[in-house]
Amino acid sequence: MRSGGLSLRRCAALIRKEALEILRDPSSIAIAVVLPILLLVLFGYAVSLDPQRIRTAVVAPVLDRPTMSLIEHLRGSPYFAIEVHRSRQPAEERLRARGVEAVLVFPDDFAARLARGELALQLLLDGVNANTARIVQAYLRGTLGIWAAGELRLRLEAPALLLEPRLWFNTDVESRRFLVPGLVAVIMTLIGSLLTALVVAREWEHGSFESLFATPIRITEILAGKLLPYFLLGMIGMALVAATAVFLFGVPLRGSLAALAGMSALYLVVTLEFGLLVSGAARNQFVAGQITLFAAFLPAFILSGFVFDIRSMPGWMQTLTYIVPARYFVSSLQTLFLAGDLGAVLFPDAAALAAFAFGLALLIRTRTRKSLE
């Protein structure tokens, strides 16, 4: 098909028509402006991997001095809500009924063994949520270790080896700081692809797309006319979401605004193009909506490194994540918000996204024809 010879006048007319359509049915504006903020606020507060107060049952058959001292130490910690039982059975019942998340069992001879320099305890965990169980275990062991060090200082010097952990980019160890930039990416994936996924499918369904064939307008002009208004709408949504992340959730923006805007624009083009491609292929809104959910939203949620670390996935799965555009946007947003303008991360990510934008444009160009099947 011939290309080139873009007519600005035809393009402008189409953009104007699309803009009028957006204004007439405000659901596009709702998708671009209301939906992202609503989702970010809700998710930002809801999504946290930091345990609040771990409900822990302590089984202490003998309440002697060291036992009481350890229980008091646990009560003093902000991480635990402690309840004390004298025997094992009621505590296990609480664990079974999900009343508590962990049970700490003192042996009868706890004090005697401690006097010999042995910290002997049994820890029962609710293993259903493996991640929480591991965090609970780490917190409890850490707290027990601190107490034991204090108790045994009478007998021991400091431990032989001191670990000095430092968490770069997120010194307060707040999971929200790392989750919110990822959430921004997930939300923008949903918004971007949803905005365009339905527009072309709707026209196919109503038959108005075929009417366009009768006009002198070129495919490239139709595509530009569809992309531009939604691009502007999407950028407004992105700006609002980024502002919410910084001002409401206190996520630092250590990189530059220009880099943030540049990466966002690039990614938005990719998602809008993806929506257009789906829309053209599906030709019906039900199918287009479903494909968007399954092929854009869920991979962005699960395969992008937003909560689940890509480096811990099986090898073939890691390879697969390279074709998920959200992966590059999540990585650059986490870097831009928490670390700064690191060229070593941003340039490869930008290159990958540009390649996606170009590849998708080609694909749309060849798949959309001014003809009926």
Add this chain to the structure above:
Amino acid sequence: MWRRLGALILKELRGLWNDRRTRFVLVGPPLVQLLLFAHAATFDLDHLPVVLWDEDRTALSREFLAGIEGAKVFGPLYRVQRKAELDRLIDTRSVAFALRIREGFAADLSAGRPARVQLLLDGRQTNTALGILAYIQRIADSFSVRQLQSRGLQSRIETRAWFNPNLESRWFVVPGLVGILTQVITLAVTALGVARERELGTFERLLVTPLRPVELMLGKTLPALIVGLGEGLLIFVVGITLFAVPFLGRLEVLLAGLALFMLGVAGVGLSLSAISHTQQQAIVWAFLFMAPSVVLSGFATPIENMPPLIRAITWINPLRWMIEILRSTFLRALGFADLALPFAMLALIALVSLTAATVIFRRRVA
């Protein structure tokens, strides 16, 4: 009435099955998602790249590092001799963390002074960082214990995890996925069903037939339940066979839960469908319901960690209760008596949402 209803249900099912693309999106993606996500949705640490910087280069420092090199959870090892190289590896996320042993490590140990090891973690993935910290702490502890054994401290904390002894994330994720994917299908079929017919004008034709509004509603609900239940069972079977997640509970508890859950979701879907004039609006509403319901379900992040207000909102989320039933039947083998609250909440949600759907339907459509 039953004959009319039967005809309508048959028509709906045919409509879903006959379109090649619709048939594909109903069956293909959920299965692919299950296969992918059951592998990808994991918090378990595995083959994480590490960078080691040993400035001490003594037998003792090597002994400590051997504990790291031997660990299965750590993968490719880099060794550097300069700060700039180490920074670059962390910045570009080529490694998950760095261990730095300063000069004088062995000398401190021999002199009885605490020897210091620096652990640099990437806070851009806090969850991984905390997991690594816990792991390295254990290696450091056991190293300490070996060094201090002559002085007599022994830590014997025996840990046992109930219901999931090896703490496998997959056992936790797969039951959740059964709930999510069932909800997606049920919601899609009900939310878009009516909106599509209204947009295309075929709904008006249904209204002039002798079908009553209640029959119309049932005719839209039952096919969604049939499709959703079939899909849910398919995912269930794949979960327990392919992914070997144990199912310790009773099947009738699970099925009763699924049926109540889908009634509730169908009620939500029909309500959304009835308030929408176009499919686009229905899709937006469906997303507006779907996305928060996944995040607020406890699927990935525990409900206990949420602030009280958000925790209160999760009470009206059917997916939250369904996932609770799924996990409790899969792993905990709980029965009806133990799950009275989730069942009561699902029944209440179904009652409210179906009533709402009927009312809106009568007022806006019929």
